[in-house]
Amino acid sequence: MSEYILEMKGIKKSFPGVKALDDVSFKLRRGTVHALMGENGAGKSTLMKCLFGLYSPEEGEIIYEGRQVKIVNPFDALRKGISMVHQELQPIPERSIAENIFSGRYPTMLPGVVGHKKMNAETSVVLNKVGLDCDPELKLGTLSVSQMQLVEIARAVSVNARIVIMDEPTSSLTSGEVTKLFSIIDALRDDGVAIIYISHKMDEILRISDEVTILRDGKYIGTWPANELTTDLIITRMVGRQISNLYPAKENVPGDFVLEVDNYTSINPKSFREVSFKLRKGEILGVSGLVGAQRTELMEGIFGVRSTVDGTMTYKGETFKCSHPRYAIAHGIAMLTEDRRLTGIFSVLSVADNISIASLRKYQLFKLMLDRKRINSLVVDNISKLSIKTPSVKTLIQSLSGGNQQKVIVSRWLANEPDVFIMDEPTRGIDVGAKYEIYSIIGDLAKQGKSIIMISSEMEELIGVADRIMVMCDGKVTGFVEGEDMNEVKIMELATRFEIKEDKHA
Secondary structure, eight states: OOSEEEEEEEEEEEETTEEEEEEEEEEEETTOEEEEEOOTTSSHHHHHHHHTTSSOOSEEEEEETTEEEOOOSHHHHHHHTEEEEOSSOOOOTTSBHHHHHTTTOOOEEETTEEOHHHHHHHHHHHHHHTTOOOOTTSBGGGSOHHHHHHHHHHHHHHTTOSEEEEESTTTTOOHHHHHHHHHHHHHHHHTTOEEEEEOSOHHHHHHHOSEEEEEETTEEEEEEEGGGOOHHHHHHHHHSSOOSOSSOOOOOOOOSEEEEEEEEEESSTTSOOSEEEEEETTOEEEEEOOTTSOHHHHHHHHTTSSOEEEEEEEETTEEEOOOSHHHHHHTTEEEEOSOIIIIIOOTTSBHHHHHHGGGGGGGEETTTEEOHHHHHHHHHHHHHHTTOOOSOTTSBGGGSOHHHHHHHHHHHHHTTOOSEEEEESTTTTOOHHHHHHHHHHHHHHHHTTOEEEEEOSOHHHHHHHOSEEEEEETTEEEEEEEGGGOSHHHHHHHHTOOSOOSOTTO
């Protein structure tokens, strides 16, 4: 029996204007964790989608369990013992957790009759394995993004696969949930399961991997034992050059206060309450806290997506209550949402449509017509300014890398000329090179006098980018840190407290 459970040889795959995979090979040993790394657009996810039957490679062969196979679709992959945790969540929000986990393979009592009792019982077992304490009959749409991520992992584990592909599985998980996931991975490896692990988090790769394969621009660069690699070596081989700093220099100079949030309290008693803070012109204000701290919910309340029972905002001297996103937009406030795929991009529309869609009123002619020439000028200008990599303005946004999709969303809001940007996890699922570009865009906006509120689950990222950090716990602000106090120990101390600080404005 071969030591390799999987060999992919000479895989080629192209999309209109893009050669996604160019003669790529990949070998996977039994009972190992093999990290697949590269910048966004390097071809990692495309290669795995070829393995999982979502794409058909134009050339090359797949040898699985010693035999050449053709995987025609995901159900075929699952039948063969290959499962996948996707980078972009694909929930069915109106169905139960159990129905999501067993979608396409429901246990039946009689032909056409689903065995709900058996399905719920098996769901409880697999949820326990991933550390998620939820009723299997609960609607998936009621869960947080991190809980949905755990359900996706539970789905992959539930099929007793011999190969499990994990594409950015920790992008929405807390440190405790990550530790639990690594325990699951260790158990799977001990059982002889092979794991293909895609992540941009270097500490995870070095902590859990046995081998690392790196792709760049759709080409195979090499495979190395993980214990022979360092973070610097991985980054250099990923991007083809050395990156001396992970974060650009801070060149913005915060000015006077432009936004004051006073006593903001959600209509939901379990959400944010009595939150007050101030934001300066040209300031990057980081927002930190553990899952459940209500950071996203607070920002959605400020943007008018969620209802509040108390609190006001004062923006440039005008006090108002934001009851709908249109009021926030009218006052020059923009928001990049946490889930880029679900609430950020319009996946079936082009890059041009995604950039221009929020500012079409500016380009109306006689109410019923649009000035296409000016819209095209706007799109081309933004693609140039933000260095968006796309074959064409007509390319569907879903075919772009995560980093370029995020740039398109930033461009969409820039077209409205806002003064305040709320950015919720702006670098989630983005590689180290694209992250630097996003950081640079944030820094440039702040230099221009734009004010940024940036939520991130990565404390190192907030420390590297923000001028000041607001920390939340259990729906309340527990403190602010800046200067020498901006360190992980101080942030964690505040993130795990339940007593609100006396001075809410710091």
